[in-house]
Amino acid sequence: MNKQAVQLSLPGFDKAFGEWRAEYNRQIGEDRPVRNRSGIPVQPLYTPRDWSGEHYAADLGFPGQHPYTRGIYATMHRGRTWSQRQLIGLGTPADYNERVRKILDLGATAISFLPCNSGFRGIDCDEVDPALLGTCGTVVNTTGDMDEALAGVPLDRISTAMNDPSPFTLLAFTLGVARRRGIPWTSISGTSNQSDYLSHFIANHMFYRLSLPGSRRVLLDHIDFCRQYVPNWNPVSVVGQHMQQAGATPAETMGFTLSTALQYAQDCVERGMDIDVILRRFTFFFDISISFFEEIAKFRAGRRIWARLARERLGARDPACWRFKFHGQTSGVDLTEQQPLNNIARVTAQAMAGILGGLQSLHTDAFDEATSTPTVRSARVAVATQNILREEARLCDVIDPLGGSYYIEALTDQMEAEIEAVIARIDTAGGMYKAAETGLVQTMIGESALAFQEKVDSGEQQVIGVNCYVDEDEPHRMQPTERPDPVRMRDHVARFKRYKEERSNDDVRRGLDDLARAANSRTENVYAKVVEAAELGITHGEIISCLRRELGFGQPLIVA
Amino acid sequence: MDATRPQPPVRVLVTKIGLDGHDRGSRIVAAYLRDAGMEVIYTPPWQTIEAVVDLALQEDVEVIGISSLATDHLIVPQLLSALRGAGLGHIAVLVGGIVPEDERAPLIEAGVKGIFGPGTSRALVVDQVTQAASEARRLRNAGFWEKAS
Numbered sequence: 001m002n003k004q005a006v007q008l009s010l011p012g013f014d015k016a017f018g019e020w021r022a023e024y025n026r027q028i029g030e031d032r033p034v035r036n037r038s039g040i041p042v043q044p045l046y047t048p049r050d051w052s053g054e055h056y057a058a059d060l061g062f063p064g065q066h067p068y069t070r071g072i073y074a075t076m077h078r079g080r081t082w083s084q085r086q087l088i089g090l091g092t093p094a095d096y097n098e099r100v101r102k103i104l105d106l107g108a109t110a111i112s113f114l115p116c117n118s119g120f121r122g123i124d125c126d127e128v129d130p131a132l133l134g135t136c137g138t139v140v141n142t143t144g145d146m147d148e149a150l151a152g153v154p155l156d157r158i159s160t161a162m163n164d165p166s167p168f169t170l171l172a173f174t175l176g177v178a179r180r181r182g183i184p185w186t187s188i189s190g191t192s193n194q195s196d197y198l199s200h201f202i203a204n205h206m207f208y209r210l211s212l213p214g215s216r217r218v219l220l221d222h223i224d225f226c227r228q229y230v231p232n233w234n235p236v237s238v239v240g241q242h243m244q245q246a247g248a249t250p251a252e253t254m255g256f257t258l259s260t261a262l263q264y265a266q267d268c269v270e271r272g273m274d275i276d277v278i279l280r281r282f283t284f285f286f287d288i289s290i291s292f293f294e295e296i297a298k299f300r301a302g303r304r305i306w307a308r309l310a311r312e313r314l315g316a317r318d319p320a321c322w323r324f325k326f327h328g329q330t331s332g333v334d335l336t337e338q339q340p341l342n343n344i345a346r347v348t349a350q351a352m353a354g355i356l357g358g359l360q361s362l363h364t365d366a367f368d369e370a371t372s373t374p375t376v377r378s379a380r381v382a383v384a385t386q387n388i389l390r391e392e393a394r395l396c397d398v399i400d401p402l403g404g405s406y407y408i409e410a411l412t413d414q415m416e417a418e419i420e421a422v423i424a425r426i427d428t429a430g431g432m433y434k435a436a437e438t439g440l441v442q443t444m445i446g447e448s449a450l451a452f453q454e455k456v457d458s459g460e461q462q463v464i465g466v467n468c469y470v471d472e473d474e475p476h477r478m479q480p481t482e483r484p485d486p487v488r489m490r491d492h493v494a495r496f497k498r499y500k501e502e503r504s505n506d507d508v509r510r511g512l513d514d515l516a517r518a519a520n521s522r523t524e525n526v527y528a529k530v531v532e533a534a535e536l537g538i539t540h541g542e543i544i545s546c547l548r549r550e551l552g553f554g555q556p557l558i559v560a
Numbered sequence: 561m562d563a564t565r566p567q568p569p570v571r572v573l574v575t576k577i578g579l580d581g582h583d584r585g586s587r588i589v590a591a592y593l594r595d596a597g598m599e600v601i602y603t604p605p606w607q608t609i610e611a612v613v614d615l616a617l618q619e620d621v622e623v624i625g626i627s628s629l630a631t632d633h634l635i636v637p638q639l640l641s642a643l644r645g646a647g648l649g650h651i652a653v654l655v656g657g658i659v660p661e662d663e664r665a666p667l668i669e670a671g672v673k674g675i676f677g678p679g680t681s682r683a684l685v686v687d688q689v690t691q692a693a694s695e696a697r698r699l700r701n702a703g704f705w706e707k708a709s
Contacts, residue, residue, distance in 0.1 A: 117578075117579035117580055117630060117631075118579055120579070120581075121579050121606060128579070129578070129635050129638075131634045131635055132578055132579055132631060132632065132634060132635065135630070135631040135634070136579075136580075136630045136631060204581060204582070205581030205582075205583055205604065205605050205606075245582075245584070246584050247584060336678065336679065337658065337677050337678050337679070338677075338678075338679060370658065370678065371658055371660045371661075372631075372658075372660050446587065449584055449587070449588065450588060450591060453588050457681060457682050463679070466678070466679035467679065481660040481662055481663060
């Protein structure tokens with residue numbers, strides 16, 4: 001209960017409340033205790049005793065005003081709806097190009113790029129079992145591949161989000177393409193998704209390649225390079241998604257994510273960067289689970305805490321730095337393989353939570369996301385879900401429509417307290433870098449994952465079609481899984497091998513020598529050399545094996 | 561074999577081959593099996609097939625549990641033939657995670673003893689691994705006496 005509100009004078013409240021409580025107790029018999037995923041007890045009813053609005057100006061303010069609880073812009077979705085940013089990536093560069101051009105023809109202004117898992121592992125397509133190539137993303141290993149993937153895409157007018165972990169070769173290839181086409185780097189805009197190496201080290205072993213200190217160095221060089229040469233690029237996206245997907249509760253996730261942002265910001269300041277220049281380029285990326293009200297409260301509380309941290313703790317003076325810009329992706333963990341069409345309903349509820357939580361950009365999962373990379377048909381339904389929520393359900397008409405709800409405001413306050421407790425625990429451990437290095441965060445997430453699974457196993461957390469309402473006759477899949485065309489992929493790999501044989505060995509040697517030297521120097525920007533290497537025709541795998549050698553490989557810390 | 565003699569604990573290798581690193585599932589399954597009293601050998605993701613065969617040999621496991629979220633199940637048939645090639649054909653290979661319906665049959669044909677999708681209960685996982693292990697032991701012992709005679 002919110003202690004601020006108890007002193008409020010509410011004529012007639014106590015008598016009526018007492019009567020309701022008595023009637024409630026009589027009808028319900030033995031009440032079931034309810035807790036949300038973050039462990040916060042949930043009451044059957046919220047009233048002005050739980051949230052009174054007394055501290056409205058300080059706690060909520062107005063949209064576009066500190067502390068931004070009600071939204072980071074004055075007009076929010078009424079002025080400009082969120083960006084629809086569906087992840088795409090499959091097959092060869094030519095396959096990607098076909099799909100991305102279709103999306104652009106339909107009027108998209110923002111695209112995304114998801115590389116093949118072999119790219120995430122730091123290897124080129126000629127080093128992988130061909131059966132695995134392009135099944136989860138596009139195979140792009142060189143500037144030439146990127147040129148083919150982005151053929152006909154107006155790079156200076158489109159914002160591009162790339163799943164581009166350290167050392168950010170995809171951006172390097174894109175800058176190479178821009179140079180070939182005479183497009184100035186200052187007009188390139190977008191985001192380095194998956195730049196948050198700490199989240200990879202902790203919770204997503206898809207990307208992990210360089211040692212922890214090596215990753216820290218490369219990220220700082222990348223931020224510094226973009227600040228100077230690609231000023232409209234967001235070099236950092238702090239990712240809460242991996243940790244929540246791995247099992248962290250929504251409150252833990254927000255706490256860990258904000259602690260990670262603090263760590264990166266402090267690292268930049270120590271490097272001598274101006275906080276007011278770099279912080280405005282920080283963006284965030286979250287999972288939206290189906291725990292509807294909890295997610296809305298998570299985002300509202302996160303905005304408020306970030307505004308305070310950015311202004312007070314980091315000392316940023318420019319309001320652009322206090323704004324908590326985030327992309328949300330509906331959570332794949334909540335989706336089920338069983339009765340797959342049910343996932344459309346789940347994604348709708350998740351997307352609504354994200355929209356009502358005030359996101360800037362949204363990816364809605366396709367209903368078959370639990371079993372494979374989406375098919376064309378399921379991807380269409382996912383986009384339509386967003387359009388329906390906007391145009392038919394009219395979720396954009398009113399800014400922060402749940403603001404002032406006793407429940408939402410009380411829950412926002414409680415989530416805020418939980419999140420701050422997590423941040424305090426990480427502070428005590430010496431910050432997020434240390435807490436990841438020692439395994440503290442991994443242990444916390446592992447415990448939460450197991451606790452949640454036990455709730456599903458015991459039936460306390462019901463999952464429709466899995467542990468209740470099971471329908472054995474329901475077919476699991478509607479249509480066969482789409483896999484990349486093996487012939488096209490084989491041709492692509494053959495072309496790649498030929499390319500490597502025919503290019504200038506002198507350029508390759510020179511580029512890799514420069515890269516190795518920069519990695520071992522304290523003053524050179526190693527990312528500048530990654531960009532040069534990409535322009536010299538050096539491949540993704542070659543850049544990474546060089547940096548891995550010079551900066552060390554990091555085994556993930558597995559805490560069972 | 562004397563049925564009253566206590567059996568040694570089941571030895572099971574829980575691992576991921578290929579390119580993907582999503583390990584929430586494999587960690588939970590490893591914890592389930594450990595809590596059920598089995599000896600669990602757990603590895604980080606992205607093992608090569610050769611590494612898994614070596615480890616299975618060194619650790620003398622009866623069961624290999626392969627966790628797959630993002631298409632790595634496609635190379636499980638190659639693991640099975642590598643195991644047979646190394647004389648470890650008795651080891652039961654189980655796959656857990658995301659395997660699309662239309663890609664299950666090829667795995668079973670290749671010799672996978674069971675595929676467990678999301679929503680599989682703890683009890684079923686423990687039970688199936690226990691059964692698979694006792695079958696693997698039987699095959700191994702049979703193979704041993706064949707060779708000896």
